[in-house]
Amino acid sequence: MPRVIHIVDDDEPVRTALSLLLRSFGWQASAFGSARAFLESLRQGDMPDCLLLDLNMPGMNGAELMEALASMRVWVPVIIMTGQRDSPLEARARRAGAREVLNKPFGDEELKASIERALANAGGG
Amino acid sequence: MPGKVLVAIAELGGEILSLNHHCEAAIGLSSSAALGQLVWTLLPTAEFVETMRDGCRAAADGKDVADHSGKWQTNHGARFAVDWGYHGIRGASGTMGAIVVTGYDLGAVRRVQGEAREMLDRYQSILDTAVDGILTIGEDGLIKSFNRAAERIFGYRAVEVLGRNVSMLMPQPYRAEHDDYLHNYLNSRRKKIIGLGREVEGLRKDGTVFPLELSVGEVTVSGGHVFTGIIRDITDRKQVESEARRHQDDLAHLARVHSMGDLAAGLAHEINQPLTAILGHARAWVRMLDAGNPDLISLRDSMEKIAHQGERAAEVIRRLRKYVERGEMERQPSDLSASVSEALDLLQHELKVEGVHVMVKSPAGQPEILIDRVQIEQVLVNLVRNAIQAMTEAHIPSPELELVTVVTETPCGVCVSVRDNGPGFGATAPDQLFAPFFTTKQDGLGQGLSSCRRIVDAHGGRIWAEPNRPRGAVFSLWLPLSQAQGGGGLREVTRLGA
Ligand SMILES: Nc1ncnc2c1ncn2[C@@H]1O[C@H](COP(=O)(O)OP(=O)(O)OP(=O)(O)O)[C@@H](O)[C@H]1O
Ligand SMILES: [Mg+2]
Numbered sequence: 001m002p003r004v005i006h007i008v009d010d011d012e013p014v015r016t017a018l019s020l021l022l023r024s025f026g027w028q029a030s031a032f033g034s035a036r037a038f039l040e041s042l043r044q045g046d047m048p049d050c051l052l053l054d055l056n057m058p059g060m061n062g063a064e065l066m067e068a069l070a071s072m073r074v075w076v077p078v079i080i081m082t083g084q085r086d087s088p089l090e091a092r093a094r095r096a097g098a099r100e101v102l103n104k105p106f107g108d109e110e111l112k113a114s115i116e117r118a119l120a121n122a123g124g125g
Numbered sequence: 126m127p128g129k130v131l132v133a134i135a136e137l138g139g140e141i142l143s144l145n146h147h148c149e150a151a152i153g154l155s156s157s158a159a160l161g162q163l164v165w166t167l168l169p170t171a172e173f174v175e176t177m178r179d180g181c182r183a184a185a186d187g188k189d190v191a192d193h194s195g196k197w198q199t200n201h202g203a204r205f206a207v208d209w210g211y212h213g214i215r216g217a218s219g220t221m222g223a224i225v226v227t228g229y230d231l232g233a234v235r236r237v238q239g240e241a242r243e244m245l246d247r248y249q250s251i252l253d254t255a256v257d258g259i260l261t262i263g264e265d266g267l268i269k270s271f272n273r274a275a276e277r278i279f280g281y282r283a284v285e286v287l288g289r290n291v292s293m294l295m296p297q298p299y300r301a302e303h304d305d306y307l308h309n310y311l312n313s314r315r316k317k318i319i320g321l322g323r324e325v326e327g328l329r330k331d332g333t334v335f336p337l338e339l340s341v342g343e344v345t346v347s348g349g350h351v352f353t354g355i356i357r358d359i360t361d362r363k364q365v366e367s368e369a370r371r372h373q374d375d376l377a378h379l380a381r382v383h384s385m386g387d388l389a390a391g392l393a394h395e396i397n398q399p400l401t402a403i404l405g406h407a408r409a410w411v412r413m414l415d416a417g418n419p420d421l422i423s424l425r426d427s428m429e430k431i432a433h434q435g436e437r438a439a440e441v442i443r444r445l446r447k448y449v450e451r452g453e454m455e456r457q458p459s460d461l462s463a464s465v466s467e468a469l470d471l472l473q474h475e476l477k478v479e480g481v482h483v484m485v486k487s488p489a490g491q492p493e494i495l496i497d498r499v500q501i502e503q504v505l506v507n508l509v510r511n512a513i514q515a516m517t518e519a520h521i522p523s524p525e526l527e528l529v530t531v532v533t534e535t536p537c538g539v540c541v542s543v544r545d546n547g548p549g550f551g552a553t554a555p556d557q558l559f560a561p562f563f564t565t566k567q568d569g570l571g572q573g574l575s576s577c578r579r580i581v582d583a584h585g586g587r588i589w590a591e592p593n594r595p596r597g598a599v600f601s602l603w604l605p606l607s608q609a610q611g612g613g614g615l616r617e618v619t620r621l622g623a
Binding site for chain 1: 393394397398399400401402403404405406408409410412413416427430433434437474477478480
């Protein structure tokens with residue numbers, strides 16, 4: 001049974017490319033255009049093994065989604081994606097529990113390593 | 126008319142018959158009082174009596190007599206210089222009937238000449254001390270006078286140009302056209318330059334072309350026309366002007382580079398997005414090709430997406446480059462709403478992150494106006510960024526931005542308003558916001574609006590702030606239409622007015 005990775009990014013080309021890349025690693029991938037759409041699928045009981053989350057998004061941003069997850073007591077390993085290093089938003093996401101941060105653009109090995117670490121931590125925790 | 130002609134008519138024997146009134150006045154004796162006196166005893170002084178007597182007798186004999194110079198005298202013995210001649214008059218029968226003595230009062234001639242010379246000297250010294258070059262030409266275009274300043278300006282001595290065609294002082298194409306101008310003017314009296322001042326180019330003796338301000342006046346002298354040209358060398362003024370313009374370009378460039386820092390963060394993000402997508406597709410396919418089960422249709426699909434994302438990144442770079450490039454004021458006819466969307470594109474990221482809802486209203490078929498697009502976009506970027514900053518700092522729950530373009534009739538132009546629902550600028554006088562270094566922000570420079578005003582002023586437009594209703598601020602930018610058509614627009618106006 002392949003691990004399920006969810007992607008939340010408001011940028012359609014990025015979502016599509018990352019889905020393809022994750023599948024090429026043998027994972028199963030689903031993509032969401034907004035935090036709201038992801039929360040909706042979560043409510044339907046669709047729980048991923050790992051979440052690849054964009055930080056800068058209109059409406060609810062990545063940090064706010066993490067805070068929402070924490071308050072809902074949903075525990076899912078999150079990898080933050082950001083285009084801006086060390087932003088206040090990133091600090092906020094880290095406080096809300098983000099361990100892994102990927103700076104856009106990132107390489108495939110970097111992504112793979114991050115996800116594997118996140119999955120391992122989750123498995124071990 | 127210099128001097129007066131004194132005439133005395135006498136019988137062949139010398140007895141005076143009549144004096145003309147100039148002669149009466151000169152000697153102080155009426156014709157009737159002189160009647161019968163001998164012309165050579167009455168008119169000349171003692172030493173010239175014999176000369177005149179001999180002259181009169183020779184004339185009575187029908188001979189040609191040379192003119193004489195000497196002195197005549199008044200009734201009271203005052204002497205005056207006269208040139209005189211004799212002439213015998215024949216009657217109808219052909220026999221000699223009378224003699225005429227004609228004298229020129231040299232004193233009067235000299236007095237008039239002296240006055241004329243003095244006037245000329247005074248006129249010349251005025252011309253020569255004038256700082257402006259002054260020259261006159263006749264109807265034929267030939268130079269009649271050329272003052273010192275003109276010598277200094279053109280590098281020619283007066284003697285080198287007097288009598289030559291004035292077109293020698295003009296570079297092409299003026300040179301070729303000047304004779305036609307003059308000709309047309311004399312025929313049609315349609316003024317192109319007469320009575321008006323304007324900037325043209327001059328040609329110095331050393332071949333350099335220089336800018337000059339020329340005003341031309343016209344004088345009618347005994348039926349003919351003389352044109353006076355007053356010339357001011359404006360090389361220095363032009364230089365100062367172009368330096369000021371360069372300085373302004375530098376400032377605008379600086380302001381752009383300053384705002385670049387902020388823009389760069391947003392733009393970097395916009396480049397990172399396509400790069401992330403490109404890397405994703407490419408790496409995924411390397412892996413899938415290695416695995417050896419390529420689905421060519423989806424491979425082609427990925428390639429298409431990669432290319433598309435490459436173009437997206439290139440577009441961001443293009444925009445960025447255009448924004449920082451040092452722009453000389455370069456005006457082109459352009460649609461203002463195109464600049465509005467370009468400015469919004471540049472700030473797309475900031476707008477998105479701050480969750481600003483943007484509404485754009487622009488009428489279809491807007492007239493094009495003559496603007497430096499890069500600079501006007503910079504103005505719009507400043508206004509929109511200020512609005513975003515104001516709304517974010519005040520934590521407005523649903524920040525809204527409205528950009529409305531309207532065409533104005535009187536005066537003709539296009540107006541863009543940037544409307545926000547932020548905190549507004551409170552009790553601050555709207556105009557104060559445009560002062561250089563006025564800022565209420567911790568890390569603000571207070572340069573944004575002042576550089577906007579400088580740019581808009583340079584375009585002949587206006588920029589102002591007003592409170593928005595029910596809350597927020599409106600910054601409006603108006604640019605004139607007439608600039609776009611240049612000369613054409615002006616012609617339009619005159620035609621309408623005619
Ligand atoms: N839309 C707006 N709403 C309220 N206040 C505004 C708005 N736009 C400008 N201001 C006020 O005008 C001031 C001057 O703006 P300006 O753009 O010249 O400088 P700045 O934004 O403070 O600094 P910078 O040089 O970085 O642009 C601002 O500090 C702010 O107080
Ligand atoms: Mg500003």
